[in-house]
Amino acid sequence: MVDAVYFDGRSAQRHAVRLELDGADLLVSGDGVDRRDALGSLRISARLGSTPRALDFADGARCEVREHEAFDTLLREAARRGGWLHRAESSWRMIALSVVVVAACGVALFVWGIPAGAQLVARAMPDTLSRALSDQTMKLFDRHLLKPTRLDANRTAELTGRLEDLRAPDGAQAAYRIEFRSAPTLGPNAFALPDGTIVLLDELVTLADNDEQIAAVVGHELGHVYYRHGLRLIAQNSAVGVLAAWWLGDVSALLAAAPTLLIQARYSREFESEADRYAAELMRRNGIAPSRLAELLRKLAALHPEADDDGAAGLLASHPALLERARALDGERADEAAAAH
Amino acid sequence: MDHVEAAPGRSIEPFRFNGSGSEYFGIWIVNVLLTIITLGIYSPWAKVRRMQYFYRNTELAGSSFDYHGRPLAILKGRLLALGLLLIYHFATTHISIWTLLALAILALALPWLLRNALRFRAHYSSYRGLRFSFRGSLGQAYAVFLGYPILMFITAYLAGPLFHQRLKRYQHGNSYYGGTAFAFDAGVGRFYRTYVLYMLAGAALLALAFVPMFHMLGAVKAVQAAGGKPDPAMMMSAMGVFWLAIMFGVLILGPLLQAAVQNLIWNHTALGPHRFVSRLSGWRLMGIGVSNFLLVALTLGLFMPWAAVRLARYRASCTSLAVDGSLDAIVGDAERGVAALGEETAELFDIDIGL
Ligand SMILES: [Zn+2]
DSSP states (O other): OOEEEEEEEEEEOEEEEEEEEETEEEEEEETEEEEEEEGOOOEEEOOTTTTTEEOOOOOOOOEEOHHHHHHHHHHHHHHHHHHHHHHHHHHHHHHHHHHOOOOOHEEEEEIHHHHHHHHHHHHHHHHHHHHHHHHHHHHHHHTTTOEOOOHHHHHHHHHHHHHOOOOOOSSSSSOOOOEEOOOOOTOSOOOOOSEEEEEHHHHHHHHHHHHHHHHHHHHHHHHHTTTTTHHHHHHHHHHHHHHHHHTTTTTTHHHHHHHHHHHHHHHHHHHHHHHHHHHHHHHTTTTTHHHHHHHHHHHHHHHHHGSSSSSHHHHHHHHHHHHHOOOOOOOOHHHHHHOOO | OOOOEETTTTEEEEEOOOHHHHHHHHHHHHHHHHHHHHTTHHHHHHHHHHHHOOOOOHHHHHEEEEEEHHHHHHHHHHHHHHHHHHHHHHHHOOSSSHHHHHHHHHHHHHHHHHHHHHHHHHHHETTEOOOOOOOOOOHHHHHHIIIIHHHHHHOOOOTHHHHHHHHHHHHHHHHEEEEEEEEEEHHHHHHHHHHHHHHHHHHHHHHHHHTTTTHHHHHHOOOOOOTOOOOOHHHHHHHHHHHHHHIIIIIIHHHHHHHHHHHHHHHHETTTTEEEEEEHHHHHHHHHHHHHHHHHTTTTTTHHHHHHHHHHHHHTTTTEEEEESOGGOOOOOOOOOOOHHHGGGOOOOOOOOOO
16 A cells, blocks of 8 residues: 555645555545556656656546655556666666766767767868858958058069969969968968968068978968868867757856867867978978978967966967977978988 | 745745755766767657656645656757758858848747747646646737847847846746636836846946957957967957956856846746745855856766756745645636647647746
């Protein structure tokens, strides 16, 4: 016998009743209630934590039971439907296993899943779309951030001519367009748009000791274009944003935005080294020593000594440690020397 | 049951939340696992289970609430919402003559969708064997979900409290428990009086966060979009001020406003002769919010179940129902039999809203 509370489905009146089993029938009795129903006609809610269980009768009546053990004993099989989920949810082994698997899935997703997915998306992106995106971005830059170049027209023409002669690592004529702009807020910098437009800032052109260093920068930016880093970054950030919102959104939308920032730093670090390796190959193809890029990176690092420490700034900075990249390029030179012998 | 005697014939019935963080953690993580290994297909079932955990643990006058949402209806609603989101996305990225048409379709669909979601949530909630229902008209839905937001937009959010009052009047004023109607009697003036200080503070905060950072932030975004490398120092300072202002808004002002508005809404809501009483403290809510935020961040989200349970427990502990006579006297709606409701609900589906 199990104590329960009965509601007739027509009013909110509580009836304290007792449940009994008679063969395949359930008897409900007490407080003006007396009914007999076939067990098969009842809907018995599955166990969920220590919440009350509900028995729904075909006519809309309902019983709430709080004595879980006694109820399970009374109804045996009938009460156990869906019980596997409750057993999993209350077994510490299953919970520990879930934590481990969920954590592993999360790590795998961020390390492999999202980058691979973003690469697929970036590759599938039609050229018309990436051209439209690049045009939009360039217009946005010109309106808010960039000013016309202050370099001498002869100098830019000479540089353009020299840079357009560069060959891609596979020997093809690299398809790109050089734009000169000035932007005091950005300092010595360069960037690439997905359609192959490469913007060189005056501050970088004047910082470089020679044109080979500028060619090295163009090689690096061409690496970004070749691997479609811009599009991949957009796709990755959107994916991280959506996933973080799903995972953390219940508590705070603010918190959900944080992983996007943190993980972006990691992804862009990979992209920078990938672009550096591409630049080294391109330079070797064109008879320029990869050390030219390392030289320029060291010059940049000397300008921003604080950007190179490994503290919190290093984690958040989307610009990976410049000196680290320069050291990696030193390794490239060694490879080249070995290959020459 | 601890019945606190109020006026003769009136008793105060407190709401109570009986869930526990560790119990909910097990339920939550196992359902997350099932969602992952089914590549998300299980997610509506997981949602039903989470909702049921919170409903069934919420107790009033010795009885619990229950949630009866159908996973397939939730799935249907999500697919629909995803479809609309895609329409919105494509309509706004490629500006063409179709953009206007798509936006018009969305604007017309949204009030209908939201009304449907309100009906879904009410209909699939029950207490003591009686269902809730929502009977707001479609015409009013268009006024509330389309008219007032447009007004809010053109008045730069000055009509915000008016919109909120209309929304709650529509939502609470058209809800039923069994055959007994809810009533809502807080006027627009009260909403403005509750909101005014927070609106001023919010405006000041937004100015602080956005105006000096607007150009910088735009620049950083644009450089990133191109795969470039923004200056880290600039990005850090821009982000730093922005985040501080937003954090202050979300973690400090948010809970204070939320408590004031929740109290206003529920203290002016009645179920037949029974009145709700809400005594949320903004400072307590803020304490819970801030500590939840920190602990969830430190545990990479694993504290979430405890955070949700803490919040639910505090909210329930501040809410009660001043019962006039007895809740037993409430009866179901005779005209709306179970069968009729069943037919009607075939068209219902859920979308995830936070109204
Ligand atoms: Zn780069």
